[in-house]
Amino acid sequence: MTTSTEKETIQQQFQERIDEEELLNCMRCGFCLPSCPTYIESGFQESHSPRGRIALMKAVVDGVIEPDEDVERSLELCLGCRACEPVCPSGVHYGHLLEETRAIMNQNKKHSFPTKLLRHLVFKGLFPHQQRIRALTGMIGIYQRSGLQTVVRKTGILRILPEHLAELESILPSVPKMKQVKKRSELLPAIGKRQKRVAFFTGCLMDTLFFNTNQATIKLLQISGCEIIIPKYQACCGALHGHSGEKAQAILLAKRNIQAFEDLHVDYIVINAGGCGAFLSEYDHLLKTDAEWQQRAMSFVHKLRDFSSILLELNFQQQKLQLPNQVVTYQDSCHLRNVMKTFTEPRRLLHSIEGIEYQEMKNAHSCCGSAGIYNIVESQMSMKILDSKMETVKSTQATTIVTANPGCLLQMQLGIKRAGLSKQMRAVHFADLLLEACHYQCCQ
Structure with missing residues (x-):
């Protein structure tokens, strides 16, 4: 419950x-409505649309309404997928408005002690510290390899968890041994003639839970002629912090990353996770009020590229790529498409693989309901969105769903399981599929 004093402070900080110019840019035309998953799945409630949320923000700024629980709930239920931005004729930066309002709400609300403790542990105690993330995922790996996971599943202990958490446990990727993670070199040579020198942003969960996907991405870049440097002191991108109202912590992480990648003399900074890439690509906005850091942020952002863009630039599609005959569809990472504007590149690369029959999914650009930790904190809405998404997946008759973000990958794997399609369909990260196509061709 927000007190009257908190509401007054929040209202003042909104102002x-x-x-306000960004708020006024919204013409209330409604072009965003068909693109908003929460608007559709809530039964077309205006308060759960981008237009409606902007109207609520404007009403708080103008003092027409208080920033009460209904306003907060509307903002919390937003996925932050930013599908509204490409279709907006006025070019409203809705994502910037959303993140700032959430930051204000979070900074001025007195959380309960359990919530405050949990947020502290996650946002300050865990994600800024890669060694702690490695330790935690290492324990998950031990849980998987020791046989404990099998025992836990057979005994039904997982039933004590909320259903969606038990489902997420079932689709966790196999975690590599941390020795394997630690022994990777920080400088990896190009295979063949060097064409580019790039720095690779490893991410936090990508370099632990999805370490094998990172390794696949690195190998693809090497095959394409990239010399790769992996900065030792890079950190979490800060996306989870920025989307959850922890703006100050996101700024600290942004500065750490900018500093880690400066002075490397690379052509590009390469990412393979759409959610991370989108947040990294807006470091200049995040640091816009910091004169010392904004120019440094702009230099960082200027070099940022998704790995699919680099592969195309270096003509990776001319490799002899082949897979067993299969029907493939592609689920866009919302942030990769809506923020980084990368969506034709993956499709062009998919079309270059012999053996693939590509079927474009209807509304492939619409969110799958993952959205960082949204599928944990807003599980009901997330599952409604996912179940709707799986209906469009089924219509493609695909046997393989490809995506380019770890959260989307887990969500689509969960969708396959919920739809009872585990024996006939799989979900894979795009980098893993491309490397699979390289290996398959070599083995023929």
């Missing part, structure tokens, strides 16, 4: 910190 001071929210870009």
Whole structure:
């Protein structure tokens, strides 16, 4: 419950910190409505649309309404997928408005002690510290390899968890041994003639739970002629912090990453996770009020590229790629498409693989309901969105769903399981599929 004093402070900070010109750019035309998953799945409630949320923000700024629980709930239920931005004729930066309002709400609300402790442990105690993430995922690996996971599943202990958490446990990827993670070199040579020198952003969960996908991405870049440097002191991108109202912590992580990648003399900074890439690509906005850091942030952002863009630039599609005959469809990572504007590149590469029959999914650009930790904190809405998504997946008759973000990958794997399609369909990260196509061709 927000107190009257907290509401007054929040309202004042809305007036001071929210870009009113950006609010006024919204013409209330409604072009965003068909693109908004929460608007559709809530039964077309205006307050759960981008237009409606902007109207609520404007009403708080103008003092027409208080920033009460209904306003907060509307903002919490937003996925932050930013599908509204490409279709907006006025070019409203909705994502910037959303993140700033969430930051204000979070900074001025007195959380309960359990919530405050949990947020502290996650946002300050865990994600800024890669060694702690490695330790935690290492324990998951031991749980998987020791046989404990089998025992836990057979005994039904997981039934004590909320259903969606038990489902997520069932689709966790196999975690590699941490020795394997630690022994990777920080400088990897190109295979053949060097064409580019790039730095690779490893991410936090990508370099632990999805370490094998990172390794696949690195191998693809090497095959394409990239010399790769992996900065030792890079950190979490800060996306989870920025989307959850922890703006100050996101800024600290942004500065750490900018500093880690500076002065490397690379052509590009390469990412393979759409959610991370989108947040990294807006470091200049995040640091816009910091004169010392904004120019440094702009230099960082200027070099940022998704790995699919680099592969195309270096003509990776001319490799002899082949897979067993299969029907493939592609689920866009919302942030990769809507923020980084990368969506034709993966499709062009997929079309270059012999053996693939590509079927474009209807509304492939619409969110799958993952959205960082959204599928944990807003599981009911997330599952409604996912179940709708799986209906469009089925219509493609695909046997393989490809995506380019770890959260999307887990969500689609969960969708396959919920739809009872585990024996006839799989979900894979795009980098893993491309490397599979390289290996398959070599083995023929």
